[in-house]
Amino acid sequence: MSAFVEHPNLSPRSMQARAYQLIAVDQVLSKSTLLILPTAAGKTAVACMAIAQRLKEKSGWVLFIAPTVALVNQHMKNSSIAFKDNLNWNILCISGKDTVETRQSLWGTSRVIFATPQVVRNDVNNGRLSLKDCCMLVVDEAHHCVGSHAMRESARLYLSQADNCLVMGATASPSSRIEKIQEICNNLEIENIHLRTREDRMIINYLSELEINEVKVDVPNKLRELAEPFIIWQKQIVDRERRLGTYVYPGEIGMSGLANAMDRSSRAIKMGDSRAYSSVSNIATAMRLNHLINHLLCQGITAAGEFLDRMQEESKKKKSSKEFLEDYRVRNLIIELSNSEEYHSKISAIRRIVIERLRNDEDSKIIIFSTFRDTVKALEAALSEFEHIKPIQFIGQSSKSGSIGLSPRKQIDRLEKFKSGEFNVLIATSVGEEGLDIPSADLAIFYEPVASEIRMIQRRGRTGRKKQGDVAVLIARETMDERALLSSRKKEEYMYKSVRRVARRFPSSISNLRNISDFSVIINGNKQNIREYVNHEKDKFRTELSIVDNSLDIQVGEENRKLPPQKFRPDGQTGLEQF
Known part of the structure; x- marks a missing residue:
């Protein structure tokens, strides 16, 4: 059965009808939403349908940002096919490869613009672009909207300038850290999170296996021999720091343990312990050794050589890098790597x-x-x-x-x-x-x-x-x-547990499909109401609840009913403080 979405602004048969996408569109149009779908589940399709409806309802234009030029170009090509040719939207792609003069002449000439966040941020800050009339912002790979990333800066400028804000953030991989997911939501002023996983019954049939x-x-013995002097060197440093109580993590040496030791040493310095300066220097060396060892064993001599080349550049500015490279073990390794091919x-x-x-x-x-x-x-x-x-x-x-x-x-x-x-x-x-x-x-x-x-x-x-x-x-x-x-x-x-925890902080959002009433579905040439189609698909995948409880009755024996004396609690006692 072939089913396609129909809308006044969409090209015929350009968009396959998928109920989970239409539900997502309804949510996106209702309030600023973070859309989390698996890769290849059609986040761009959701964005295109939402843009089509938003530009039917509102004047102004839509800005779609993505982190790389290749990705921006890809989105523009795919979306151009989705929208009708006779709309005169003049869909554009703007990036750093366009000159300042070209960009300034292009802004304001299109109703849908795909751009890299760097040019948006730079042109707004330099007065070449106003986001006042931008009625929707689509942020692809929204997990970048943290810290000082250009994605976050572009979103901040949009939210401060636009008269009629609506944000759709899209990603397949927000983060496993609750605080980072919350930061993304805060930076985009998200009011709703819409999440579906690969296991979702409405989506699973659309994803390829x-x-x-x-x-x-096995790591070649030669590489293990090259790494061995540095493993011994690192162990000597960590053993010393363990004796001093700086390195406290048990087991194998790793970056998390070294980072913790660095934090402990830094705090000790703030508390006036001058001996901690030596620990900071030693731990920094152990961190460099950790990178070098892992480059050799996990990557090979080319990656290890690249790491040491970066160290050479650093040594011009950092005394510690210069001292590291002057160690006889590092000098011997550099000579060995320069005479070897990757194996x-x-x-x-x-x-x-x-x-x-x-x-x-x-x-x-x-x-x-x-x-x-x-x-x-x-x-x-x-x-x-x-x-x-x-x-x-x-x-x-x-x-x-x-x-x-x-x-x-x-x-x-x-x-x-x-x-x-x-x-x-x-x-x-x-x-x-x-x-x-x-x-x-x-x-x-x-x-x-x-x-x-x-x-x-x-x-x-x-x-x-x-x-x-x-x-x-x-x-x-x-x-x-x-x-x-x-x-x-x-x-x-x-990750999904963290997303759900953050999602519970927002008011519950029930999709009533009111925002997509202008859509319909064409099935084998016949038009079907969008609400009927979505509800039919939802019913098809709804989990059936058993009417009869077939679970086994648990027989509790007389011996299980008796509690030992130590389990007794006096009447009225609700806590240890009342014992």
């Missing part, structure tokens, strides 16, 4: 996975995620050796550590080449994790697990968007990889 495989590899087991594992995938399906498209650019470069070189593998890098705009970034235009161009099949393996840093819709990508490979639940969810969301997808997570045995994977899982499990 996603199979996640853990690929465990981490993860490289060969990725080769094997990619070759096998393309052998079984020559039209397959694969995305590989890695945290570090040097690893991306090493992976591209390793895969380019095979004729049928056509890899391409996808990295951020900034140029650092001798690596030249990609301009927004080049990023978009590379994505288009990957989608068209000119390249079949996209090797990306974190810039490729968020929001990008690549329907044909059917395998995502994580070079490393990340402890952040937000990044893990976003990475997974790049595959299995229109058909079944697979995810392969590479894990180096007996390293931080194992702890990072466990950490992200626990945080993801807790």
Whole structure:
């Protein structure tokens, strides 16, 4: 059964009818809402329908912001298809690649503008843009609306200037921390949270299956030998701090324990303990060692080399970095790395996975995620050796550590080449994790697990968007990889609990579908009232309650009814203070 949404501002048959999306649209139009849906569940579709109705009811224009140029461009293309051509809305995409003069001439000429938050913030602050007549703000990847991020600043400016505010924040991964979710809501002046998970009965049939495989590899002995001097060095520092009572965490040395020790030392300094200055210096060294050890064991020599290159840059400004690099163990490592090529087991594992995938399906498209650019470069070189593998890098705009970034235009161009099949393996840093819709990508490979639940969810969301997808997570045995994977899982499990806790702080919001009365649904050529369609879908997935209680009667024996004397409580006693 084919069902499509009909609306005066939407192109015919451009929007598939999904009841859970229509309920979300009704909520978004009623008050400022944080929409939390799984990746590929159609947050952009909800935004398009909400925009269509908002611009039917209100004068003015809508601003849609997203964190990257590639994502902004993608949203504009998808939305342009959704809206009718004869509306004269002049839909635009504005970003930093446009000159100041061009941007100033474009603002005010469109009813729907897609933009990066940096240009919105800068142009408002410099008087080139007024948000007074903006009747709706859509914030994609709303989990960025914290701290001093440009997303948060743009939202603040909108809320302070607009005459008729309505905000829709959208994300698949808000956070597992209640305080961060609350901060997002505060910064966007959210009045309602609309949440659905992958397990929701109304949504589950629309999502493709996603199979996640853990690929465990052994760290080469050579890398363990390279890391050993630094493991001993770090242990010596931590043992000393344990004796002083600064490092108090039991078990393996980790960043959380080191961060706690740094806090304790800083507090001791404020209390006048001059001995704590030495602890602060030692713990800072242990933190650098922790990063270096994990780079060697979990990433390989290219990432470790990149880390030391950054240290070289820091050493020009920081005395502690300079002293660290002058240690004979670090100098020996730098010499060793400069004479070596990447040989981490993860490289060969990725080769094997990619070759096998393309052998079984020559039209397959694969995305590989890695945290570090040097690893991306090493992976591209390793895969380019095979004729049928056509890899391409996808990295951020900034140029650092001798690596030249990609301009927004080049990023978009590379994505288009990957989608068209000119390249079949996209090797990306974190810039490729968020929001990008690549329907044909059917395998995502994580070079490393990340402890952040937000990044893990976003990475997974790049595959299995229109058909079944697979995810392969590479894990180096007996390293931080194992702890990072466990950490992200626990945080993801807790994330929805945290969202629900924050949601309970808002007044309950019941969807009566009043805000979407201008919508209808076309089913096999026949028009159906939107309320009837949604209610029918809700009834179809409603959980049936049993009329008869079939639970077993619990027989309580005479011996279970008797309480021992120590359980007795005098009449009127309600607390220990009355004992």
